[in-house]
Each structure stands twice: as C-alpha cells, then as structure tokens.
Amino acid sequence: MSDDPRDESQIDDARLSAWLDGELDEDEARELAERVETDLALAARLRDFEQIDEELRALTPDPVPIDARDRLRSRIVSEAPQPAEIRPSQAAPPPLAAPRLPRRVRRQALAALAAAAALFLYLVRPSPEPVLPRPGGLADQAPPGEREALAHRETPSDEGTSAVAELPLERELLAEIDGPVDDGELADLAAEDLPVVEVLDWLEALDELDPVERG
Amino acid sequence: MQGPEASDEDARLMLAFAAGDESAFDSLFDRWSARLLHFLERMVRDRAVAEELLQESFLRIHRARDRYQPTARFSTWLYTIASNAARNELRRPFRRASHESADESGEGAGTPLVDASPPSDELAAARQRQGTLEVALARLPERQRAALWLAAVEGLSYAEVAEALDVTPASVKSLVHRARVALADALDGGES
Numbered sequence: 001m002s003d004d005p006r007d008e009s010q011i012d013d014a015r016l017s018a019w020l021d022g023e024l025d026e027d028e029a030r031e032l033a034e035r036v037e038t039d040l041a042l043a044a045r046l047r048d049f050e051q052i053d054e055e056l057r058a059l060t061p062d063p064v065p066i067d068a069r070d071r072l073r074s075r076i077v078s079e080a081p082q083p084a085e086i087r088p089s090q091a092a093p094p095p096l097a098a099p100r101l102p103r104r105v106r107r108q109a110l111a112a113l114a115a116a117a118a119l120f121l122y123l124v125r126p127s128p129e130p131v132l133p134r135p136g137g138l139a140d141q142a143p144p145g146e147r148e149a150l151a152h153r154e155t156p157s158d159e160g161t162s163a164v165a166e167l168p169l170e171r172e173l174l175a176e177i178d179g180p181v182d183d184g185e186l187a188d189l190a191a192e193d194l195p196v197v198e199v200l201d202w203l204e205a206l207d208e209l210d211p212v213e214r215g
Numbered sequence: 216m217q218g219p220e221a222s223d224e225d226a227r228l229m230l231a232f233a234a235g236d237e238s239a240f241d242s243l244f245d246r247w248s249a250r251l252l253h254f255l256e257r258m259v260r261d262r263a264v265a266e267e268l269l270q271e272s273f274l275r276i277h278r279a280r281d282r283y284q285p286t287a288r289f290s291t292w293l294y295t296i297a298s299n300a301a302r303n304e305l306r307r308p309f310r311r312a313s314h315e316s317a318d319e320s321g322e323g324a325g326t327p328l329v330d331a332s333p334p335s336d337e338l339a340a341a342r343q344r345q346g347t348l349e350v351a352l353a354r355l356p357e358r359q360r361a362a363l364w365l366a367a368v369e370g371l372s373y374a375e376v377a378e379a380l381d382v383t384p385a386s387v388k389s390l391v392h393r394a395r396v397a398l399a400d401a402l403d404g405g406e407s
Contacts, residue, residue, distance in 0.1 A: 014389070017391055045399075052395055053395075056367055057367070061250075064269075065266060068248060068266065069244055072244065
C-alpha cells in the first residue's frame with residue numbers, strides 16, 4: 001500500500017461510499033466503522049455522503065401525467081397485429097382476388113401475377129429465358145429455372161389459389177420479409193442493448209429485399 | 216427502496232401478465248411509472264423526452280412478456296431497459312446539442328434554481344442548496360449519474376446496477392464514488 005496520504009484518503013473515500021451502499025464485506029465494514037468512530041475527518045466525510053444521498057432521495061419528482069397509462073394502452077393496441085394479416089405459412093392460400101399477405105408483398109404478388117398471365121397469353125411456345133415486360137419484379141432476380149416457371153404457370157384463378165406462394169423464390173423472400181420481423185425479435189434486440197439506430201438499420205436492410213416498396 | 220416483498224410482488228405480476236392478465240401489466244405500470252419517470256428525467260434532463268422514454272420502456276416490457284424469466288429482480292430488468300433507452304436517446308446526434316448546453320449552463324435541469332421570494336433565510340438556503348445539487352447532478356457524466364441514482368436513490372445493489380448499465384460491479388463502485396465526490400465538491404463550493 002502506498003505511503004502517500006492522498007492515496008490513503010482516496011481509498012478511504014471510496015470505501016466510505018461503498019460502505020454507505022452496503023457493499024463492503026464484513027471485515028472491511030467493521031474496520032471502517034471503528035476508524036470512523038475515532039477519525040473526525042472520516043466521520044465528516046461520511047456525513048457529507050449520507051446527506052447527499054438523503055437530498056437526492058428528497059428531490060420531488062414531477063407527477064406522472066394522468067393519461068400516461070391510457071396513451072400506453074393506445075400504443076399497445078395500435079401495435080397489435082391486425083387479424084387480416086395472415087402469413088402464408090399459417091393459412092390456406094387465399095383466392096387470387098383477395099390475397100391475404102402483407103400489403104407490400106400483396107402488390108408485388110399481384111404485379112407478378114398480372115405479368116405472368118399476360119405473358120402466358122402472349123407466348124405459347126416454351127422459352128428457356130422468356131422476356132418479361134414487367135417492372136422490377138421477383139422474376140428479374142430469379143434464376144433461369146424459376147423464370148421459366150414464372151413465365152409458364154397457368155392462370156391460377158380456376159383453382160382459386162395464389163400461384164405466388166407456390167413459387168420457391170417468392171416463398172423464400174416472403175419468409176425473409178415476414179419471418180424475423182415480429183415484436184418478439186424487436187424486443188430481443190432491445191434487450192440486447194442494440195442502439196435504436198442499429199435496429200433501424202437492420203430493418204432497412206430487410207426492406208432492401210423489396211426495392212419496389214422503398215419510396 | 217427495494218425489498219423482497221416488492222420484488223416478489225413484481226415477479227408475480229409479471230408472470231401473471233405473461234400468462235395473459237393485462238391488468239397485471241397495468242399494476243406494474245402504476246407501481247413503477249413514477250420512479251422510472253423520475254430516473255429518466257434525471258438521465259435525459261428533458262421532461263417531455265423522459266415521458267416518451269417511459270412509454271417506450273413499458274412497451275418493451277409488454278413486447279417481451281413471453282420471454283420473461285424471474286431470474287433477476289424485475290426492477291433490475293426494468294432499469295436495464297430504461298437505461299438503454301436513455302443512453303440511446305442521449306446519443307442521438309440531433310439531440311446532443313440540447314443536452315450539451317444543459318451540461319455547460321446547468322439549464323434544462325428541469326427545476327428552478329432559486330425561489331425569487333423565499334419566506335425565510337433558512338428556506339432560501341435550503342432551496343439554493345437543492346438547486347446547486349440539481350445542477351451538479353445534471354452535469355455529472357451520464358454513467359456516474361445513472362450509477363449514483365440507481366444505487367443511492369433506487370437502492371439497487373452494485374451487481375444490479377452493473378447489470379442495468381452493462382458494466383462491472385467494480386466500475387459501479389468507482390462511478391458511484393466519483394459521483395458523490397463531485398456532488399460533495401459542488402455543494403462545498405456553493406456554500407463556501
């Protein structure tokens with residue numbers, strides 16, 4: 001231990017602070033208690049710390065707004081998933097006219113379906129790499145085998161099923177969009193102390209899977 | 216201050232909420248909102264922001280109910296969430312200027328420093344001292360302020376404070392000590 005009295009004073013100071021919080025072990029606490037009884041400066045310092053704590057605890061808090069709980073409830077209700085949003089894996093594929101998918105996927109699916117139907121009517125013969133005159137669609141990202149499937153699927157309206165969910169690429173993209181982004185995952189991220197900006201970046205990265213949706 | 220009875224009741228309410236009892240969540244809010252708001256207000260030094268963070272903290276509690284395990288005190292978990300929210304808020308670039316100005320001038324601490332017409336010298340001195348304390352508290356570095364508040368006002372152990380602030384218990388001991396020394400020096404300077 002150093003002979004410098006300033007070091008000793010600082011050590012005592014730190015011990016006093018910890019003692020006040022009940023964080024010294026039994027032996028240390030007993031030793032410090034004995035010293036405080038005989039060391040006036042140490043006793044005065046302890047009183048300073050005690051008084052500060054008392055004054056902090058005496059600071060009067062402002063009351064919680066009366067409507068705080070109601071506002072919280074409103075936010076909870078607004079965040080609750082809407083009954084109409086049914087994931088493809090949880091329900092039978094809906095009729096083509098009213099697909100029950102997240103809105104952005106719905107638009108994308110309808111655009112793909114419309115283009116595929118138009119192509120089927122226009123192109124009769126099979127083609128290994130059909131030219132699909134449609135905007136930024138999933139088929140543009142699809143490997144050749146799946147582009148063919150997109151180009152040549154039959155109009156699904158006869159069977160009343162959505163052809164979108166049956167295509168492997170769409171299923172994968174839907175799972176990536178729908179899968180991780182739920183309240184539980186968000187709460188996990190929050191509990192792991194990710195800064196909000198990182199969470200937002202993560203969500204935006206997911207959105208990049210769907211360039212049509214980005215403003 | 217925390218006690219085993221409070222902790223057991225909080226855990227019971229949280230488990231009831233996790234099982235579907237929404238009124239248990241309301242009870243937790245009623246039990247903790249005032250103290251949590253006070254803590255957040257001291258941390259971010261902005262009443263409106265503190266109220267927003269209070270909402271955010273309880274929203275996170277609500278979202279995480281299915282994964283709640285009473286392995287630690289509910290208060291530790293709650294203050295961990297609140298501390299994270301406050302820390303994220305303090306590090307937002309567009310807010311940083313207002314918080315820095317509060318550091319420099321002591322304004323924005325949320326409480327008038329001195330009553331313009333004190334009824335007595337003694338009361339005036341007490342209010343002056345309180346104002347000095349509030350300004351000094353607002354000027355503490357973020358982690359010192361949080362550690363001291365959680366240990367000295369909320370009664371969390373150093374281990375619990377360490378968990379809430381994501382530091383070691385040894386760091387908490389140092390943070391609390393340095394915070395007390397800084398406040399003591401400020402009060403001593405104000406009275407000399």
